[in-house]
Every structure is written in structure tokens, then in C-alpha cells.
């Protein structure tokens with residue numbers, strides 16, 4: 801597993817090649833069985849392929865989302881916070897399940913943070929995406945996960961990237 805994980809880098813440049821329906825379905829299955837607290841699964845997902853909508857998603861933040869206009873697919877991860885107090889953890893794990901499933905299928909992926917981010921001085925990324933995607937009021941948007949065939953190569957991680965001082969055994 802580690803041999804694979806060290807090659808899983810964030811990909812922000814994608815080929816125009818569409819993601820096959822079967823691969824998307826497999827990613828969706830992976831998301832829907834992500835572990836969640838008390839198995840409540842407070843999340844839902846919006847799978848976006850529409851170019852116009854992707855273009856609008858790319859404008860959802862001041863920094864860090866612009867590449868979304870050229871991605872083949874984006875998963876918007878939302879949750880109903882009333883369903884579970886640890887919905888942030890649940891959403892994060894589901895988003896990472898999407899990333900891991902995509903990467904295991906030979907696809908690239910990148911997380912775009914939405915929660916606590918701003919579109920501009922007046923509007924939060926949250927409000928903007930909810931309005932854009934017709935998300936009902938009670939939901940919160942955690943993040944957007946982009947998926948597609950990579951059109952950039954990135955070095956895999958090695959031990960020089962690992963700060964082993966961060967790991968403590970038995971006591972801090």
C-alpha cells in the first residue's frame with residue numbers, strides 16, 4: 801500500500817480524456833461505503849461533469865480552485881451537519897476515499913477546500929457553491945475533489961520527505 805501511496809500526488813492538470821462511466825461508478829461505490837461515525841453517513845455527493853458548472857466552480861475561491869475549469873469531473877462533498885456532530889471527519893474520510901479510489905484506477909485527483917473559504921469579500925465559497933448547485937439550505941459544502949487523467953508528472957515521495965520526529969512511541 802505504501803508503495804502506491806507515495807506516488808499519489810495532487811494533480812491539477814488533466815487530459816481532456818473523459819473518465820469512463822465504469823470508473824466513475826466504482827469511485828461512487830467507494831465513496832458510499834466510506835467509514836463514518838456510528839455509520840450515520842451524513843454526506844452526499846454531487847458529481848459534476850458539465851463544463852459550464854466546472855467553470856463556475858473554478859471561481860468559488862480566491863486561490864486554489866482555478867484549475868477546476870479544465871477538469872473532466874468534480875465531486876462536491878456535502879453533508880447535513882444536523883445528522884452527525886463529527887460530519888467534518890466523515891466528509892474528509894469520504895473525500896479521501898474518492899481520491900484513493902480514483903488513484904487506484906489510474907486517475908489523478910486534487911482536493912479543493914471549500915469549508916471556511918471565501919469566494920470574495922462579500923460571499924463565502926460555501927454560499928456561492930450552494931447557490932450554483934442548488935444545494936438545500938441545511939447542507940454544508942466540505943470540499944470539491946477533482947478527478948481525471950493526469951497531464952502532469954510529479955515525483956513520488958521518499959524518506960527524505962518524512963519527518964520521523966513527528967512520531968512518538970508510547971509517550972510524547
Ligand SMILES: Cc1cc2nc3c(=O)[nH]c(=O)nc-3n(C[C@H](O)[C@H](O)[C@H](O)COP(=O)(O)O)c2cc1C
Nearest residue numbers: 808809810811812863864865910911912913914954
Ligand atoms: C484539507 C485539504 C485542503 C486542500 N485544499 C486545496 C485547495 O483548495 N486547492 C488545491 O489546489 N489543493 C488543495 N489541497 C491539496 C494540497 O495542497 C496537497 O495535498 C499538498 O500540497 C501536498 O501535495 P500532494 O498531494 O501532491 O502530496 C488540499 C489538501 C487537503 C488535504
